[in-house]
Amino acid sequence: MVSRQRGLVAPIAGARRCWRAVGGQGVTGLLVFGKTGQVARELQRLDPGARFLSRAEADLFDPAACAEAIRAHAPRAVINAAAYTAVDRAEGEEALATTINGAAPAAMAAACAGLGVPFVQISTDYVFDGSGETPWHVGDPVAPLNAYGRSKLVGEAGVRAAGGAYAVLRTSWVVSAHGSNFIKTMLRLGKERETLTIVADQIGGPTPAADIAAACVHMTETLGSEPEKRGTYHFSGAPDVSWAGFAREIFAQAGINCAVRDIPTSAYPTPAARPLNSRLDCATLETVFGLSRPDWRRGLTDILKDLGET
Template sequence: MILVFGKNGQLAKELAVLEGVTCVGREVADLSNPDACSTLIRALTPAAVINAAAYTAVDKAEDEEELATLINGTAPGAMAAVCAELAIPFIHVSTDYVFAGTGEAAWAPADPVAPQNAYGRSKLAGEVAVQKAAGAFAILRTSWVVSAHGNNFVKTMLRLGNERKKLRIVSDQIGAPTSARAIAVACLTIVDALIARTNKSGVYHFQSTPYTSWADFARMIFAEAGLSCEVEDIQSSLYPTPATRPLNSRLDCTTLKNIFGISRPDWHADVRDILKDLEVYP
């Protein structure tokens, strides 16, 4: 059995439908209580653990950094420590927000980290704690997660595209939408390798291809959904938010391909699948 922390999030929803996976929500183990997470792992002794739960309110984290760090930093560290003790592989999902978000080159796993907001700092704290536990682990950084579940850019654009004739969307933030379904499958591939004692612990990147902007992503959604909403490109400086967003969210996924054979999926195809799940197509 693979134990997944998280039940209602986008990734957890996709993991839940895969064979051999048991997802638990905060009613069973709340990440704001790291000891409860450790206790559950000891009680169940699963074959592997995936942490798909997180504090993800990026702007709110600016005012709640202590809570964000408890959930995103202390809790995964506690999970990883118990997993290391019991020789259980541990997968932790992280984010491109641990980087400075500058330049145009794709970030490699070994590049220097320099988070620019509270959320990024809290996720980096989790990465450091997981590595410190020194068990069999994989930290999987990803970006712009989308699915047919929960709140995400695809669903927001569908709603706003039906309500408005024109939207102003930032065009200077470059990255790639990555489907939660693809991330879930990648997690299980990594789990299988770590269970086999392949000594492939490390930090990896997983992101779809090709790189794009939020504005062009929105255009694709509107085109596929048959919405006539016009997109006006704007700079991030014209859309200020409490938390600084990275302009460069490009991730270099070469190591993941070389070590696990996991290729970058085309996000256009994955978004079309999401739209099918949402019954957008006639």
């Protein structure tokens, strides 16, 4: 995190590698909520034959309409790649965030359970309080520090309560070559300045959106034939790193001569508190679905190539 903006970013070739590794061939009849977000964009590259619903077609502010869209399309599987992600703004719009991140996924999951089709919901490490230095296990106590985290936690509970063949996939520091994101910010500022001050006491695993997309599709395929694998899972990039360390790797790979000066989170106050410890234990996902943590450094290489920086 630079003392100006929190980053999001990821790769495409990384998804292809992950996809080949799990032997995926796409899910005919896949319905995806979301069209322009990071994971949704990668899902379009991964499975262009899937049906993607924009906000105009299915507004998550109307959970009942989202459920009806699922029943109308009668898909073989559903992935929710849409969400309210404005972490700081959510502090003043918690009710709206909770409808979009909480009530809508619950309604989607209930509709999927009624049709007997798999449903995958993307969640976040922000459901934890970020204390300590040990990676968070799936069953650890949850205690969100901010409104965004609370809204995602409501969604998790609603998805579980609906039953059916579901998966809640918690991830962290989503990255990609799309939209406004940490990598683009670093590339721009790194070319303009000799030194940047960046938060160094928040530790987590940058996670390529491309790999999240591949994991989600693989999970829907598996849940279709093995619904007993329903549950909550963690998925994040490796190795764990600070925002400052992430920036240094960006500059190193892009060949940008910009020094990074470490600062604590306390030197960069934001409306929403951020967890210091975003490390996730992903062992259960590997055991159950055979999906291991992607190397975000390799993903960064893919992103830089996609952006024409290497």
